[in-house]
Amino acid sequence: MVTGTTVFITGAGSGLGAALARRFGAEGARVAVVDMDLDRARAVAAELPAGQGLALAANVCNPDELAAAVAQTKETFGRLDTVIPNAGIWDYQRSVTRHSGAELAQVFDEVFAVNVKGYLLTVAATWRELVATRGSIIMTLSNAAFYAAGGGPVYTASKFADRGLMLQFAYELAPKVRVNGVAVGGMRTDLRGPAALGLEGRSFSDTLDRRASTSNPYIPLHDIPTDPATFTGPYVMLASPTEAGNITGAIINADGGIAARGFEHAAGGDDL
Numbered sequence: 216m217v218t219g220t221t222v223f224i225t226g227a228g229s230g231l232g233a234a235l236a237r238r239f240g241a242e243g244a245r246v247a248v249v250d251m252d253l254d255r256a257r258a259v260a261a262e263l264p265a266g267q268g269l270a271l272a273a274n275v276c277n278p279d280e281l282a283a284a285v286a287q288t289k290e291t292f293g294r295l296d297t298v299i300p301n302a303g304i305w306d307y308q309r310s311v312t313r314h315s316g317a318e319l320a321q322v323f324d325e326v327f328a329v330n331v332k333g334y335l336l337t338v339a340a341t342w343r344e345l346v347a348t349r350g351s352i353i354m355t356l357s358n359a360a361f362y363a364a365g366g367g368p369v370y371t372a373s374k375f376a377d378r379g380l381m382l383q384f385a386y387e388l389a390p391k392v393r394v395n396g397v398a399v400g401g402m403r404t405d406l407r408g409p410a411a412l413g414l415e416g417r418s419f420s421d422t423l424d425r426r427a428s429t430s431n432p433y434i435p436l437h438d439i440p441t442d443p444a445t446f447t448g449p450y451v452m453l454a455s456p457t458e459a460g461n462i463t464g465a466i467i468n469a470d471g472g473i474a475a476r477g478f479e480h481a482a483g484g485d486d487l
Contacts, residue, residue: 220296225333238444275333303329331373350392
C-alpha cells in the first residue's frame, strides 16, 4: 500500500512518532525521522530496514529548520508522499482554576507554539512537494479535539485548533493533496508537559498508571493495549492512495470508544 513512498514524521524520536516510523518502515516506506533531538531520531532511524530511515533534527516552531529537513529529505529520497505532523506537548489537565492569568499565558504560548504553529509550519514547509506527488497529510489529533477532559483548557483548545487546520488544509489543498486526521486516545508514551509549569520532565505514562488504579475505567474499551504501535494502522490506511484515495477532510477516532460513554467525571469542579 505504501511501499516505495516517502513519509515525513515530526516528533518521531519517541512515542507515537517512533511507532509510526517503525510501522511505515515495515510497510516498505522510506521515513524521514524528524525530532528536536538528533540522537533520538538517529536511534529510531537505525531500527528501520537499511536505506529506509533518515534522521533529521528540526524544531517544528522554526520554519528554517523545517525547510532544511524537507530539502534533505528530497535530496536523499527524491520525493515526499506523506507528511505526518505529530510533535506535541500536553498540559496535564491543568484547570483554569489552578493557575494565575500570567501562568496560563505562558502555558498557552508554549502549547500553541508546538501543537498548532508547529502543525501549520510543517504543512507550510511540505505542501509543494505533496502537490507534486499528489500526496497526503495525516495530522495526529486527539480525543481532546472532540471532548472535554482529554486535557486542560489550553491543550483542548490546541487540538480543536488542529482539527480546524486539518479541515482548512483539506479545502485549500484539494484536489491534489488529501488531508486527514487520526484522533488518538491515551497511550504509553513519553509525552511531556509545558516547561512553564515545570512539567517538561513528566511522562504521560504516569497518568495512565494513575487512571488504571481507579475502580471506574475511564473509557469503554478500557482493556485495549496502550502500546503506541497499536494506533498506527489508521495512518497507513490513510496514507495509501489505493485504500483511501477518496478520503479527505476526515478524522478516524482511535480513542477506545469515548463517544459511546465519555470520560469518567474527574475531580476538580468541587474545588470551585
